[in-house]
Amino acid sequence: MAASPYEAGIGDQIVRGRVLIEVKPGLSAAAFDKLLKPHGGRARKVGQSNLHVIELPSNASEASVLKQLERRPEFKYAELDRHVKSTMAVNDPYIGSQWHVNKIGAATAWDSSRGAGVTIAILDSGIESSHPDLKPNLVAGRNIYGNNTDMSDICGHGTAVAGAAAGASNNGIGVAGVAGAAKIMPLRIAYWNAAENSCYASYSTIAAGITYAADNGARVANVSYARLAASSAILSAARYMKSKGGLVFVSAGNANVDEKIAADPALIVVSATTSSDARSSFSSYGAVVSLAAPGSGIWTTGLNGSYKSTNGTSFSSPIAAGVAAMMMSARPDLAPDTIQSLLYSTAVDLGTAGRDVYFGHGRVNAAAAVAAAKTYGASVDITKPTASISAPLGSTSVSGAVAVNASAADNVGVARVELTVNGTVVAVDTAAPYSFSWDSTGVANGMANLVAVAYDAAGSSGSSSTVAVNVANAAVAPAPGPVDSTVDTVKPTVKIINPVAGNVSGTVAISVTATDNFAVASIRQQIRINGVLRAYGKGGTLAYNWQASLFTAGPHTIKATAMDKAGNLSETTVIVNVVK
The missing domain is CATH 3.30.70.80 (Peptidase S8 propeptide/proteinase inhibitor I9)
Structure with a gap:
């Protein structure tokens, strides 16, 4: 085979x-x-x-x-x-205590939060669902690699990682995960490679797993595999999860080398420390490292209901992820950027003062981080974001697909940027760099006005200056059919590009396109959610930013309609399931 x-x-x-x-x-x-x-x-x-x-x-x-x-x-x-390879190092059978719990102040933090109400997605080799310290916290997951529901652990790595993050606590048995009351969503993204005697995953399965976690309500995702910040796809998936209110934690690697990867705020990259707050001898380092956490001699869950002590940045990462889950549980209202910032600012500074290549911002401090989250009180944000369009330039002649580049800034953070053409929102981007592919055939030839509108989390908006461009598409012969639009009986076609049927959470960027046998520019489009009109516009594209988190959990119907100049109407629907 x-x-x-x-x-x-x-x-x-x-x-x-x-x-x-x-x-x-x-x-x-x-x-x-x-x-x-x-x-x-x-x-x-x-x-x-x-x-x-x-x-x-x-x-x-x-x-x-x-x-x-x-x-x-x-x-x-x-x-x-x-x-990419998993980042579990050689086991040490002689270390049998959870020293890391007290080292990071987790026991103190447990007085305030143990992660209840937060789901941590464990993207790994599967999870032993019958393990007594994992079973109470498990929720439904997915085998991304096999496209099925078989979540059995093929190499034990995922079971061990899950226990470090959220093994059940206060149950009188085994070990206690850092966020022992959080839920665990198992997502198998790996396979066993016999020749290499190790678990492997790929950029595509990991990016798909992060996206699945975001779409299905997880607030934290952990991926204990090496060199993930080198992938544009994984960085993009992590930004997507941030836009849904979540954070992604990954391991720094066990090669004991400078990984020479640039830092990116989309990922929290975690290196490993010992019980004396020294860098673990195996831990990789470099500018990419954001944070450090215990990773030597970590007592956690094993296959066949067992427990074991193990080493690797594979375990530093879920320990830090568990702290983030406790912070989110204590303050569910805090944005992911705020949680990330507080994680960094409360970390115990090790090595060179300030951020360094070995420990990032420092070793995670659960007690201080949860306390900071509980007492955090952001002032009301009344400052509007700013936006500008850098391409195309004003008065430029354009045709076909037009690359539109925008920039945006805010005193707290930009939530999204919308591109409007002649007053109609045609596309929404939720992560920098903000760029669009505008189909200019959807408007009539002549001058068209482009405006980028930036929004922050508080709902304030700021618009760019108008950029007027000259649309000059070649005339296209009409499709076979009546020449006189007054007897046009051909319906336009309309398609919902996003979302597709399935689960959604947080904010959903709805995107619709339409075509017709006559002028696309005359098509009138509408977007309705559960029968209520939410957006409308004229032309070949229409977009809407739907705050799905404000709707009840369960199925909701998105309907898009397109009507041509002759009054011919087409519609299409997508049913999505809102998860909390």
């Missing part, structure tokens, strides 16, 4: 037959398909995000296809899919 594309080519770390792409908001499904057609690629959308896994024909060269796609202005990035 042929090897899975995930398992082939371990030596060079490339997953064969795959390219990962994030499309810019506003790109239509038809335009995307057209870009992939010359390469024989088939796109698979990852959850409710803009990330797509591109499956290539068996005879395609991944590197050649990447070279042609990575510079396309319609994409935020394109990259190869790669394998």
